[in-house]
Amino acid sequence: MNSKKLVEDFIAQKKIAVVGVSRKKTKFGNAIFKELKQKNYDVFPINPHIAVFEGDACYPDLLSLPEKVDAVIINVPPAQTEKVVREAKQAGINKVWLQQGSQSETAVKFCEENGIDCVSNECILMFTQPSAFIHRAHKWIWGVLGKLPA
Numbered sequence: 001m002n003s004k005k006l007v008e009d010f011i012a013q014k015k016i017a018v019v020g021v022s023r024k025k026t027k028f029g030n031a032i033f034k035e036l037k038q039k040n041y042d043v044f045p046i047n048p049h050i051a052v053f054e055g056d057a058c059y060p061d062l063l064s065l066p067e068k069v070d071a072v073i074i075n076v077p078p079a080q081t082e083k084v085v086r087e088a089k090q091a092g093i094n095k096v097w098l099q100q101g102s103q104s105e106t107a108v109k110f111c112e113e114n115g116i117d118c119v120s121n122e123c124i125l126m127f128t129q130p131s132a133f134i135h136r137a138h139k140w141i142w143g144v145l146g147k148l149p150a
Contacts (some may be wrong), residue, residue: 002119002149010095010119011127013070014042017062017093019084020075020102021045021053029075030054032099032124036073039128044069062091071095073124078104085110085118097124122149 016036020029034054036043045053048060059065062072062084072093074084081098085107088096096111098104098120111118125131126139142148 002122004149006117006119007122007127007149009117010071010097011124013095015044015067015069015071016041017044017046017059017065017069017072018075019046019062019072020099021047021050021058023050027075028099032073032075035125035132036128039130041128046072062087062093065091069093071097073097073099074102074107075099076102078102078107081107082110085116089114089116097122099124119149 018029018033018036021033022029033043033045044065045056045058046061047053047058050058052058072088074081074096076084081102081104085096094115095117098107098118100121100123103120108118108120123135123138125135126142131139139148
């Protein structure tokens with residue numbers, strides 16, 4: 001279950017891999033990568049089909065990263081998410097964020113059973129600061145509806 005502390009601990013990390021960047025410019029993984037980079041996070045793009053993304057080396061998987069990252073944001077279909085959380089464990093990454101649409105009960109359960117802090121079914125861009133108007137509005141609506149992590 002998500003908590004405010006879990007979210008705050010995640011966004012306090014500075015080296016973050018983003019699994020799910022894409023050649024398709026409109027994909028949300030790309031927006032996550034770009035916004036985190038603009039907010040001075042040290043971000044590492046992950047996609048096995050891309051060599052360079054936004055001028056940065058792109059890695060095929062978490063085990064190929066040149067250095068250890070503190071956390072990973074996963075923005076791929078749920079079936080792929082389950083593979084990625086296992087990779088995160090192998091890579092020694094103990095903080096994962098399952099972006100809305102990427103979560104699966106199997107992946108969340110794997111994280112719980114393996115001591116991995118997991119934020120699930122939330123939008124990272126609502127919580128990293130400064131956030132764009134659309135993300136502030138989304139967060140406000142979630143707050144009104146009582147859906148924000150407490």
